[in-house]
Amino acid sequence: MPARTRTKRRSSLPPLKLSTLLPSHYNLRPDEVNTVACPDCQTWQRIMGDKTKTIRDHYSTDLSGAELGAGQRDTRCPSARRIVEIDVTIAQWAQQVEEGSTQVAARRPTKVLRKVPTPKPAALHQLAPAAPTADSARRASEAHRARCAECSGTETCPTGLRLEGDVRVLRYREPQRVAAQARAEQEQRRAERRRAGQESGRRRAEWAGVRLRVLAADILRELPLGGAVGPIRGVEVPADHEDTREVSRARAEARTEQAIRAASPVRCEAA
Structure with missing residues (x-):
């Protein structure tokens, strides 16, 4: 320039x-x-x-x-x-x-944390079917024979033969399945007992940590307070069978009538 x-x-x-x-x-x-x-x-x-x-x-x-423009x-x-x-x-x-x-x-913004999307449950048609058992296979075979026109007392269609074969195989494997299910249930009960024991141990440890403070608070609560007023005594409850509400109302009316008579000008002039 x-x-x-x-x-x-x-x-x-x-x-x-x-x-x-x-x-x-x-x-x-x-x-x-x-x-x-x-x-x-x-x-x-x-x-x-x-x-x-x-x-x-x-x-x-x-x-x-x-650099200046025209007229600038x-x-x-x-x-x-x-x-x-x-x-x-x-x-x-x-x-x-x-x-x-x-x-x-x-003041600079921190890193934006994306919200984790909530997992959506699978639809019914997407769920894996339950493992077949001998009882479910037998019911499926009986339902097929009741609906199938080719299955009769002496003849069976290929689908019926396959279902009957599944029934035989599952009946053979049924003891193994029952034993595996019993072992899984037993392991689950053991895990629950372990968790319960750990919880009780944790509670005992927490109580051991605050036990002395609780005992000290109980001892201080039992000590009498110096210079304190004794317990407040309320109105004694009548021991008779009178209706306390009616008695209270009658006494209040009597006090009101006595106050009216005391403030009456007629009584003042007579005096």
């Missing part, structure tokens, strides 16, 4: 204090050029001067003559050559920048 005529006049705006800006809007690193974000045009500008610090003389658009004028920024007061030390500025970066890192 070609050089431009710069003025030595200072900006009429009040001095800009760095303590009023965010730490991310200026740079005070000793090994770099001190810069500040112009509060008017929002562009980064150098901080010029040795004794009196000022913002570099710049324009609002900061464009060259070739490049105006001087109001904060050009504005006095800058560096009222923040480098250590303070570095600490503010570190604290700001820590807060920004804490």
